[in-house]
Amino acid sequence: MSYRGKTLLLGNAEVGKTSILARYAEGIFKDEYEATIGANFIVKEIDLSNVLKGLDFEDKEDFRKKGFKLYIWDICGQYDKLFVTEYYFYNALGAFVVFDITKEKSFNDINLWVEKMKSLSGDIPFVLVANKVDLKNDFAIEEREIEEKAQEYGVPLIKTSAKKNIKIDLAFETLAKLIIEKSFTE
Amino acid sequence: MKRGANYQVIPIERIFKSIRDEYKAKIEDTLILEDTISKLEVDEEETEPRVWSINSKDKIRTKIKDLVEDAEDRLLFIITPDLLMEELGGYEWILKELWNKKFANPDMELIIALKFFDDLKDEIKKLLKIGVKIHYIVGDNIIPFGLLIGDNDFILTTLDQVQDAPEYTSGLWLEHGRKRQIMGYVHLFKHFLSSECREVGLTTKKKKTIEKSA
Numbered sequence: 001m002s003y004r005g006k007t008l009l010l011g012n013a014e015v016g017k018t019s020i021l022a023r024y025a026e027g028i029f030k031d032e033y034e035a036t037i038g039a040n041f042i043v044k045e046i047d048l049s050n051v052l053k054g055l056d057f058e059d060k061e062d063f064r065k066k067g068f069k070l071y072i073w074d075i076c077g078q079y080d081k082l083f084v085t086e087y088y089f090y091n092a093l094g095a096f097v098v099f100d101i102t103k104e105k106s107f108n109d110i111n112l113w114v115e116k117m118k119s120l121s122g123d124i125p126f127v128l129v130a131n132k133v134d135l136k137n138d139f140a141i142e143e144r145e146i147e148e149k150a151q152e153y154g155v156p157l158i159k160t161s162a163k164k165n166i167k168i169d170l171a172f173e174t175l176a177k178l179i180i181e182k183s184f185t186e
Numbered sequence: 187m188k189r190g191a192n193y194q195v196i197p198i199e200r201i202f203k204s205i206r207d208e209y210k211a212k213i214e215d216t217l218i219l220e221d222t223i224s225k226l227e228v229d230e231e232e233t234e235p236r237v238w239s240i241n242s243k244d245k246i247r248t249k250i251k252d253l254v255e256d257a258e259d260r261l262l263f264i265i266t267p268d269l270l271m272e273e274l275g276g277y278e279w280i281l282k283e284l285w286n287k288k289f290a291n292p293d294m295e296l297i298i299a300l301k302f303f304d305d306l307k308d309e310i311k312k313l314l315k316i317g318v319k320i321h322y323i324v325g326d327n328i329i330p331f332g333l334l335i336g337d338n339d340f341i342l343t344t345l346d347q348v349q350d351a352p353e354y355t356s357g358l359w360l361e362h363g364r365k366r367q368i369m370g371y372v373h374l375f376k377h378f379l380s381s382e383c384r385e386v387g388l389t390t391k392k393k394k395t396i397e398k399s400a
Contacts, residue, residue: 001273006350018326040326041352043273069273071350074326091349 002045002067005179006091008121010113011098012106013077016131019162020098021074024172029163039088040074046176047169055177057184068176079112089120094179096171098129101146101159102138110149125178127156129171134161233362240341240357243268247279249341249359250334254283257336260295261287262375266332266343267301268353281309288316297375299323299383314388321383328352329382333375338363340371 009017018036022028025042046068052060073092075085097113099106110128117126128150132138150157156178158171240246247269254261261284270277288296298313300306302322310320323329332343332354340360347353360367 004273004350022326034325037327038330039328039348039352041267041328043271043351073348088348 002069003063004043004069004071005093005176005183006071006073007175007179008089008092008095008117009072009074009098010095010117011077011129012079012100012103012109012113015077015098015100015103015106016162017074017077017096017098020096020129020131020160020168020171021072023162023165023168025072027165029165035078036074036076038076039085042072042074043069044072044172045069046172051173051176051180055180055185057180059184063180063184068180070172070176079109086116086120089117092117092121092124093183094124094175095121095126096129096175097126098131100132101130102132102135102140104140107141107146107149114153125155125175125182126153127158127171127175127178128153130157130159132161132163133159133166134164235363235367236361238359238361240359241355243274243353243355246341246343246355246357249357250280251283253334253336253339253341254280254287256339257287258291258294259337260335261297262295262333262335262372263298264329264331264333264375264378265298265300266329266345266352266354268347268351269332270300270303270306271351272305273351274353277306277309281306281313284318285309285313285316288313288318292317297321297379299379301329302386310386311388314386320386321379322386323383325382333371333378335368335371335375338368340368342371 009021011017013035014033018034018040019029021040021042022030025044048064048068051068052064057063073088075088095117097110097117099110101107114126117124128146130146147157156174158167158174160167160171162168240249250269263284265280268274269280284296284298288294296317297319299321300323302310313320328345330345334341340363341357343354343357345352345354346356
């Protein structure tokens with residue numbers, strides 16, 4: 001049986017969490033928006049060829065042989081309905097905190113998501129994801145501000161576009177690497 | 187003309203024996219009646235509707251198998267994703283069970299709803315070929331419940347495990363349900379099908395035709 005890690009996709013409604021997941025897991029992009037109710041769940045095996053580079057731990061060969069699956073929970077982004085979904089945070093090993101680079105509020109609300117994640121899942125590794133970078137003319141947040149935010153948390157920042165398939169795989173591989181690092185080397 | 191005797195002398199032992207035999211027969215009759223009545227009472231009790239709570243993955247799977255096995259007229263089934271997931275035992279255990287059921291009972295109504303993924307394609311084709319109606323669940327949300335309705339029973343399971351993958355290990359099982367008790371759940375099933383699902387059908391491959399050039 002392969003190794004597995006529960007992962008959360010967090011962030012305000014309409015930032016593109018479900019699209020990121022659909023792009024990563026199925027290679028598709030849906031144009032029309034449908035709000036996630038409760039949560040969405042997908043299992044995806046991680047391509048370890050890049051992930052294991054530079055990592056050194058005792059069970060590395062066994063890990064490579066058995067493989068690594070992310071159990072990805074895409075959590076409903078309506079923060080006021082979060083009480084319904086808090087239960088889903090339990091036992092997570094990593095998270096993506098996603099915001100829409102064209103919507104300032106989604107960036108300002110990152111703190112709420114990080115706080116909620118830390119209180120419910122503990123001090124787990126996460127990746128900050130700035131989505132919709134294809135909409136260059138509509139950027140609502142200074143790139144400098146975004147980079148400062150990532151530095152403040154001490155986490156990787158990945159600028160993605162689910163629509164144009166920009167750095168989606170990289171985001172998942174980065175988080176997978178952080179999870180493996182934390183689980184095996186700390 | 188000679189006349190027969192008006193009275194007959196019967197030995198007293200014979201009279202008492204006959205009385206004893208009559209009582210014995212009556213006692214035996216009462217025992218048979220008592221036994222029959224008690225059996226009837228037990229049967230009546232056994233067909234009374236009962237609701238049970240089932241709380242474990244294995245018990246729920248066993249009950250699902252039982253309901254599938256016992257059904258004769260219909261099976262309506264919203265299959266939760268945990269019953270099909272490779273990591274939780276795969277899909278064969280249940281899809282083969284359903285195939286066998288429909289194959290042995292071609293007239294039975296068998297409708298299922300499930301979340302579609304590529305690995306299921308071949309199994310789905312097999313089920314469609316023997317007349318099972320299949321609906322796939324659209325949208326990107328985890329379904330909150332599963333439901334299996336048999337002839338006079340149903341089991342309703344709810345999402346209660348989110349530790350790694352979603353699992354549905356809390357269930358309510360109605361045994362020997364009355365028609366009116368099941369009616370609402372059949373309605374729920376049909377409502378789910380119409381609002382959350384699309385029906386899957388087999389399409390025939392178009393033969394390539396070679397157009398002859400003049």
